[in-house]
Amino acid sequence: MKNPVKKLVGGARRAVYLVPRRPEFAQFEITNRCNLNCAMCPRTKFYKVKIADMPYEVYEQALNKLLPLRLATLTGWGEPLLHKRLYDMIRLARARGVPSVAITTNGVLLNDEHIENLLESGLTALRVSVDDLAEPGGAETAGHGGGAEIMNKVARLLERRKGASPQVALAVTISPENRADVFRLIDRAAGIGMDMVALMRLNDRFDESLKRYTFEEERQVCAEYESHAARAGIKIGTPRQMFDGIRSLLYRGGEKCPVTYDSVYVTTEGKITPCCALPKLVMGDILTQDIADIWNSEKFKRFRRDQRKVCAHCDLLDKRYKAR
Numbered sequence: 001m002k003n004p005v006k007k008l009v010g011g012a013r014r015a016v017y018l019v020p021r022r023p024e025f026a027q028f029e030i031t032n033r034c035n036l037n038c039a040m041c042p043r044t045k046f047y048k049v050k051i052a053d054m055p056y057e058v059y060e061q062a063l064n065k066l067l068p069l070r071l072a073t074l075t076g077w078g079e080p081l082l083h084k085r086l087y088d089m090i091r092l093a094r095a096r097g098v099p100s101v102a103i104t105t106n107g108v109l110l111n112d113e114h115i116e117n118l119l120e121s122g123l124t125a126l127r128v129s130v131d132d133l134a135e136p137g138g139a140e141t142a143g144h145g146g147g148a149e150i151m152n153k154v155a156r157l158l159e160r161r162k163g164a165s166p167q168v169a170l171a172v173t174i175s176p177e178n179r180a181d182v183f184r185l186i187d188r189a190a191g192i193g194m195d196m197v198a199l200m201r202l203n204d205r206f207d208e209s210l211k212r213y214t215f216e217e218e219r220q221v222c223a224e225y226e227s228h229a230a231r232a233g234i235k236i237g238t239p240r241q242m243f244d245g246i247r248s249l250l251y252r253g254g255e256k257c258p259v260t261y262d263s264v265y266v267t268t269e270g271k272i273t274p275c276c277a278l279p280k281l282v283m284g285d286i287l288t289q290d291i292a293d294i295w296n297s298e299k300f301k302r303f304r305r306d307q308r309k310v311c312a313h314c315d316l317l318d319k320r321y322k323a324r
């Protein structure tokens with residue numbers, strides 16, 4: 001949205017949480033199988049999702065009914081490289097005119113064939129989740145360990161990339177456990193030519209043994225990472241920026257979750273939920289209903305109205321969270 005007037009109107013609508021007539025972003029859970037079993041993953045332990053792949057036909061039907069979209073993210077809980085038809089799914093979205101198609105991978109399965117397919121498929125954004133720079137089989141961590149080898153694979157992908165697409169970002173879940181590694185990861189990402197580093201907060205509500213920062217510690221450590229990234233010459237996104245920046249003025253001053261403003265989550269079975277952290281809060285079935293009817297339904301409106309109550313358990317995007 002380059003037009004300045006449109007941009008202004010868009011910002012004003014966000015500020016007062018005046019949702020668009022239909023969602024513009026969709027996250028497709030194309031599979032919830034995974035080759036890892038991270039301690040921090042709520043997929044099976046907390047959400048208890050039924051492990052399955054999204055059939056290609058379900059994806060095609062869901063995509064057709066959600067169009068037009070500005071962004072299709074083909075990752076929910078699970079590892080997208082495990083889906084046999086991932087590249088057909090990416091190509092289909094691009095062929096249907098979706099300008100941005102993204103996936104997030106833990107990178108373990110990246111090999112030459114996947115690298116070639118990722119570069120040729122029309123994918124526009126690739127996120128690789130790595131939380132430390134340990135060698136494979138190194139110390140057990142809460143998240144995506146063994147990052148040394150994965151960063152080498154990402155380096156190979158970047159050497160073969162022609163031009164700026166797909167954008168390649170490093171996604172790091174921060175905790176006291178990887179405090180020092182994050183500095184090294186930022187340096188490594190900058191050194192191999194990644195486009196950005198996105199730092200995320202650890203979701204610990206289903207496992208109280210996971211250690212994470214208090215809100216104040218998080219702000220402090222994020223400020224250090226931001227300065228470090230500036231020196232290393234790589235773009236960075238942090239939870240601190242979300243709360244200190246312009247976004248704190250939007251979505252009714254932080255009262256509403258930005259995720260719910262213009263996006264929906266599509267489960268492997270074609271059910272629509274507000275986000276990946278609410279996989280059981282079904283708003284409708286995209287295979288049998290129109291998206292406009294689901295998006296504007298009484299149930300969805302009630303959810304938006306009572307969001308603070310429904311999302312009381314979630315502090316992933318909350319500046320008021322209290323660490324234990």
Ligand code: SF4
Nearest residue numbers: 034036037038041078
């Ligand atoms: S890689 Fe992602 S989906 Fe797989 S177990 Fe880890 S957190 Fe869960």
Ligand code: SF4
Nearest residue numbers: 257259275277311314
């Ligand atoms: S607050 Fe959390 S659970 Fe609620 S919509 Fe946002 S991300 Fe999802």
